[in-house]
Amino acid sequence: MILVVVETEAGVASEVSLETLALARSLSQAGGGIAIRALAIGDVGDVSALAATVGAHGASELVHATGDAFDSYGGASWAAAVQAVRAETGSVVVTAAGTPRGNEVVAHLAARLDVPMAANVVAFSGLSPFTVTRQVVGGSALEEMTLGTRPALFTVAGHSWVAEAVDGPAATVREVQPEVAGADLVARVVSTGAKEADESGSLKSASIVVGAGRGAGSADGFGAVDELASLLGGVVGVSRVVTSLGWRPHHEQVGQTGSRIAPDLYVPCGISGAIQHWAGCASSKVIVAVNTDAEAPMVTRATYAVVGDMHEVLPAVNEEIRRRSG
C-alpha cells in the first residue's frame, strides 16, 4: 500500500501532488500493482471532485481526515493524521509533494516513527533495497540513497514527473476523524494575512516576465529591464544574486527559493541559468535569453537568444518597440 498525502490549492489537487501520484503509480507497477491511497487533510473544498481527480491519477481510495484539530494548519497535527491513517492501512510507503508543507509533514512523520526520510526524490531505481534518487545541493547534484526501513518515507521534487491522468474511476471516499494529542496542536497557524497584495502573486501568474541577474551590474542597472517589462505589459523577475545583493526585493526572485513562474514569454537578461534558477522558470513557454556568454546554461537552454551586453541590447529593443508602435 502506497499512501500519498495530497495538497490542494483553492480546492483542487496541486500540480505537484498529481506529479507525486504519477511517481506512486510507477512505483505501484514496479511492485506488482500495490494499491495507492490518497490522503487529504482538513478543508479541501469539494471532496467528490477531489476523489474524481485523484482517481483519474491512479488512487483507488481517498481518505479524508477531518476534525477540529484540522481547522488550522500545523506540521505535527497533520503528521498525526498521516501517522494514524498509515498505521490503519499498513502502508509501506508514505509520500507527499516536495513542497514546504509536504516536506514538513513527512519530516514530522519520520521523527515520530524514527525512520529515515528522503526529501525531493526525482526517481527510484531499485526495490530491494528500495533505492531513490533525490536532488541535493539545490538540484545541482543528485544523490542515490537507500530507504531500507518500512514505512519508506519520501517527498517528490516538483517537475520531476509528469502529472498525466490515466482515466481511473473516481476514488472511493472514506471519512476519518483521527485523534490528535494536545501536544501536536501547540504549533498551529494562528492567523493568515491577506495574500501579500500580490507582491509575488503577480509574478507567479504573469504571462510575460523580463528577468535580470548579476549582469544588471548594480541596483541602478534595471532601467531598461523595467522599461521592457512595462512596454510588454509584463513584470520583472530576478535571480537570487540580485536579491542577495539587495538590488531588488526578495518577492521578485524566481527559482527554487523564490517564485515558480510559467509565463508565455520569459526574457532572462544577465542570468546564467543556474539549476536553482531554472527550477523556477522551466515551465516558461518561450525563453529569449540575453547574455554576453553564448555558453551560459540559460542561453543553451533557451528557445531564442541574443548574445550581447544587456545594457546595449535592451535599450535597442525598447527603442525598436517604441519606433514600431509609433
Place this chain on the structure above:
Amino acid sequence: MRILVCVKRVPDVGSEVMLTADGQSVDARHVGYTVSNHESSAVELAIRVADATGGSVTLATVGPAESTDQLRHLLGLGCHAATLVEADPTTLGPADVARELAAVVTDHAASGAGYDLVLLGNDAADSGDFQVGIRLAYALGWPVVNGVSTVETADGNVITKNDGPDGEETFSVPLPAVVTVLEGGVEPRYPTLKGRMAAKKVEIETRSLTAQPAGASRVKLVVPPPAPSNVEVLGEGPEAAAAVVDLFEKLGVLR
C-alpha cells in the same frame, strides 16, 4: 533570552558542482566553504532577538575541525559562544546530527546554561534533508515551526511569520521552541573589525559524538548531464533588436 543557532559548514558552490572521486561528497577544494543563506538569516534573527531581550546567541555545529572557520566568522557578527561537535561529515545522517544537537542542548541545560529558543536553517544547502530541525524538536519534546522569515519573542512565546499557501502565516508558540528559518526576511549583517577581534578571543567548546552515527544511507552522488540545446541565436549585440521585436510581434506580445 538564550538562543542557540545550529549552522553547517557547506561547500560554497554556485551553479556547477564537482564531486570527490569516491562520489561521496562535493569537492570544495576550488570553491571553499561557507554557511548557507538560511542559516545566515537565522543568525541575524537570533542576534536581533538577543539584542531586544538582553540575551545571548550561541552557535552549534556538527562537523570537521575546520568548521571553526565558519564559527569564528559568525562570532564576529556578535554571537557570544560556540560549540563544535567534531565528526567526519561523510559518516553523518540527519538523525545523527539531530541527536548530537539535542545532546548539546540538554548538556548545556544541565550545566545551568539552557536555551529558550533554537534556530536552524529550513534545509541544509548541501544535503537538503529538510528534517534536522524537526528531529531535534522531537528529541527535546519542544514544539517546532518551519520555514519562517521573521522571529520575535513576547510574553514567553516565539512569534514567527512565514509565507504560506494562502498568504502570510503567523505562529505563536510557547518557549522553549525550535524554529527553522528561510532566507529573505532579514538582511544578514557584516562583521565589524571590533567584532572580528573579539571573536578571536572566544574559546570554542569542542565535543565528540555521543553515539556511533547511523549515516545517511548514501550510495553515491552524481551530477546530472546538461540538457541538449536547441537554441536559435537571434543575433549579437544591439543589432539583434529588430529580430527580437520581429519575434515579439510573431508571438503577439506587443501591445
